[in-house]
Amino acid sequence: SCRTCPRPASPSLPRHICPVPAMGASACASEKPSDACCSSSAASACRGAVPPREYEPSPLGRAASRHEYSEPRLAGSPEAAGAAAAATDAAAVASTAPALDAGWGEVSAEHLDPTSYFFLELEELRQMPAAGLPQAEGPRPLHRFASGACYDGQWRGRDRHGRGRQDWPDGAVYIGQWERSLAGGCGRLESPGNVYVGQWHQGITQGLGAYFTEDGKGVFRGRWFQALQDGPGEELCKNGARFCGQLLEGQRQGHGVYLWPDSSQYAGQWRDNCINGHGHFIGSDGREFLGTWRDAMIHGCGKYSWPDGRSYCGQYVEDQKQGFGIFEWKDGRRYVGFWHDGKQHGPGLLFDVDGALLLQGAWLRGEAPDEGELAFCLPASSLASASGSPAALPRGVL
Numbered sequence: 001s002c003r004t005c006p007r008p009a010s011p012s013l014p015r016h017i018c019p020v021p022a023m024g025a026s027a028c029a030s031e032k033p034s035d036a037c038c039s040s041s042a043a044s045a046c047r048g049a050v051p052p053r054e055y056e057p058s059p060l061g062r063a064a065s066r067h068e069y070s071e072p073r074l075a076g077s078p079e080a081a082g083a084a085a086a087a088t089d090a091a092a093v094a095s096t097a098p099a100l101d102a103g104w105g106e107v108s109a110e111h112l113d114p115t116s117y118f119f120l121e122l123e124e125l126r127q128m129p130a131a132g133l134p135q136a137e138g139p140r141p142l143h144r145f146a147s148g149a150c151y152d153g154q155w156r157g158r159d160r161h162g163r164g165r166q167d168w169p170d171g172a173v174y175i176g177q178w179e180r181s182l183a184g185g186c187g188r189l190e191s192p193g194n195v196y197v198g199q200w201h202q203g204i205t206q207g208l209g210a211y212f213t214e215d216g217k218g219v220f221r222g223r224w225f226q227a228l229q230d231g232p233g234e235e236l237c238k239n240g241a242r243f244c245g246q247l248l249e250g251q252r253q254g255h256g257v258y259l260w261p262d263s264s265q266y267a268g269q270w271r272d273n274c275i276n277g278h279g280h281f282i283g284s285d286g287r288e289f290l291g292t293w294r295d296a297m298i299h300g301c302g303k304y305s306w307p308d309g310r311s312y313c314g315q316y317v318e319d320q321k322q323g324f325g326i327f328e329w330k331d332g333r334r335y336v337g338f339w340h341d342g343k344q345h346g347p348g349l350l351f352d353v354d355g356a357l358l359l360q361g362a363w364l365r366g367e368a369p370d371e372g373e374l375a376f377c378l379p380a381s382s383l384a385s386a387s388g389s390p391a392a393l394p395r396g397v398l
Contacts, residue, residue: 117191124145159180164178207224240261262284288304309329314326320341324337333351334351
């Protein structure tokens with residue numbers, strides 16, 4: 001399975017979507033010795049050992065999602081206290097929002113978050129007497145709010161409007177353009193641990209922008225819509241992995257390339273923040289799969305190649321060979337037949353390096369047909385070359 005991120009508590013806050021699970025070589029290297037991953041030992045298959053998966057998703061699964069905000073919650077807010085009420089819905093936001101007059105024009109109530117920096121002074125600005133205030137856009141002296149925040153910039157009536165800078169008591173700073181008292185246009189918001197530089201609309205990240213963490217590493221560069229990554233973008237995860245591709249409403253969707261820190265890579269289709277569809281995976285150890293995926297698992301048809309020359313072309317079900325497939329050893333021998341749970345199971349044919357038929361019959365959970373069927377299927381010359389022992393023939397793959 002794959003990791004997904006829940007929608008943020010408010011659409012006014014940009015967030016970073018979470019990484020997909022470890023794939024391929026990185027998963028094998030961290031969870032099992034190198035000789036245990038995709039082993040070609042026939043003996044282990046004949047003993048009935050469960051074959052290791054060619055690709056293993058992270059065991060953490062969907063519960064290990066994380067997201068980061070460029071605008072952290074203020075001290076004392078429900079989210080800062082870790083309360084479950086962080087996921088405020090649009091109706092709750094609307095009920096706590098101040099009544100908006102013509103000064104805020106078309107601002108939608110569901111876009112206003114009571115704990116957002118840009119929301120904090122709206123009520124105070126609304127109550128500011130309009131009489132005597134210049135309606136033309138222009139600068140005014142430094143204005144201090146009751147919250148302790150300071151605004152220095154241009155105004156229009158009682159609205160912050162034009163170019164300006166606002167500092168909040170917790171150290172957050174916004175420098176950029178304002179429209180009707182909300183961030184609108186181009187601007188930079190720097191809050192403890194986070195920086196967003198880019199375009200805004202009604203106090204929400206919207207347009208092109210870049211989000212950075214406190215250590216200066218780029219987390220996301222690309223297109224935003226209502227505070228979610230939406231469109232083409234580049235994402236850098238804290239573990240060093242990188243994603244370049246299409247996103248929709250904060251989720252990887254469409255075509256994208258994911259690069260792991262160990263140089264493994266996947267290029268292909270994504271859906272619902274997971275690898276889904278047709279794609280090409282190349283592991284850092286040389287393993288390679290080209291085919292179809294479902295929820296970050298090999299599922300459907302494709303070709304898997306190992307660095308030692310082995311290959312399998314056929315059907316998969318949830319990372320296991322299942323259905324019809326052709327397995328070829330590096331010396332040219334081939335098994336053509338059916339599989340179940342990663343083992344030969346059902347009718348099959350075994351060919352030698354020259355293409356001559358060595359064995360045909362029904363395999364059972366990786367076990368080759370018995371000696372009687374072997375003698376019936378093989379000519380005398382082949383039996384002699386096999387030293388008269390069916391155990392001399394490869395009976396398993398993994």
